[in-house]
Amino acid sequence: xxxxxxxxxxxxxxxxxxxxxxxxxxxxxxxxxxxxxxxxxxxxxxxxxxxxxxxxxxxxxxxxxxxxxxxxxxxxxxxxxxxxxxxxxxxxxxxxxxxxxxxxxxxxxxxxxxxxxxxxxxxxxxxxxxxx
Amino acid sequence: xxxxxxxxxxxxxxxxxxxxxxxxxxxxxxxxxxxxxxxxxxxxxxxxxxxxxxxxxxxxxxxxxxxxxxxxxxxxxxxxxxxxxxxxxxxxxxxxxxxxxxxxxxxxxxxxxxxxxxxxxxxxxxxxxxxxxxxxxxxxxxxxxxxxxxxxxxxx
Numbered sequence: 001x002x003x004x005x006x007x008x009x010x011x012x013x014x015x016x017x018x019x020x021x022x023x024x025x026x027x028x029x030x031x032x033x034x035x036x037x038x039x040x041x042x043x044x045x046x047x048x049x050x051x052x053x054x055x056x057x058x059x060x061x062x063x064x065x066x067x068x069x070x071x072x073x074x075x076x077x078x079x080x081x082x083x084x085x086x087x088x089x090x091x092x093x094x095x096x097x098x099x100x101x102x103x104x105x106x107x108x109x110x111x112x113x114x115x116x117x118x119x120x121x122x123x124x125x126x127x128x129x130x131x132x
Numbered sequence: 133x134x135x136x137x138x139x140x141x142x143x144x145x146x147x148x149x150x151x152x153x154x155x156x157x158x159x160x161x162x163x164x165x166x167x168x169x170x171x172x173x174x175x176x177x178x179x180x181x182x183x184x185x186x187x188x189x190x191x192x193x194x195x196x197x198x199x200x201x202x203x204x205x206x207x208x209x210x211x212x213x214x215x216x217x218x219x220x221x222x223x224x225x226x227x228x229x230x231x232x233x234x235x236x237x238x239x240x241x242x243x244x245x246x247x248x249x250x251x252x253x254x255x256x257x258x259x260x261x262x263x264x265x266x267x268x269x270x271x272x273x274x275x276x277x278x279x280x281x282x283x284x285x286x287x288x
Contacts, residue, residue, distance in 0.1 A: 022217075068216060
């Protein structure tokens with residue numbers, strides 16, 4: 001029952017999220033998971049497109065970004081997004097599990113490091129916090 | 133009986149297959165959590181995502197097989213990238229045994245051990261085939277229930 005309560009949420013505000021993952025299965029799954037909670041999502045499959053989208057002025061409440069990305073990797077994309085003055089919540093969601101990767105991703109600017117899978121127990125508290 | 137179809141057996145099997153898969157460690161709780169997200173607005177979400185996963189997984193296994201057959205030298209960096217991607221997607225869909233096979237594979241790839249990698253690839257292919265077979269059975273049962281006029285029991 002406690003587990004069920006942890007994963008239930010009804011958002012009061014319309015939240016938006018960007019999912020940055022090169023793997024189609026992961027990107028689609030993460031977007032579907034967010035949408036199931038009423039979050040409006042966009043997805044891109046590389047770091048450069050993520051930076052370009054943010055630089056164009058599109059705003060998100062949440063960015064979910066993988067570490068290993070083509071063209072521009074997740075670490076550099078995160079740094080560039082933060083350097084633009086973007087302060088939204090960023091989750092580094094990656095299959096990497098080492099402490100050095102975790103430290104590197106946090107140092108690059110993500111707020112939370114999550115080893116895949118992104119599951120409701122990780123996501124729901126964050127959505128609650130964003131929803132105020 | 134319903135138009136010659138035993139609806140009870142269909143629904144029973146539909147409930148049994150995922151339980152058996154979880155019990156055997158083929159899928160983990162992540163898969164169950166994903167099934168809970170299916171509703172009237174997205175009734176086939178797991179089947180659609182599983183199809184994407186099957187496509188990606190087969191491509192990655194094939195790429196690794198080709199890389200390991202290269203006479204001029206194995207590109208272990210490419211192997212590592214494939215394993216990493218497959219580890220991520222398999223964990224995201226809840227394919228626990230495929231994920232564990234990737235973790236084991238990683239250690240041989242890191243050690244640039246070609247023979248070990250070949251054995252791991254074989255194991256990975258086996259786990260993938262098992263998963264695909266079980267999930268396709270589940271999705272087939274789902275279609276049969278709907279075709280027979282029944283409704284899919286939702287996971288709570």
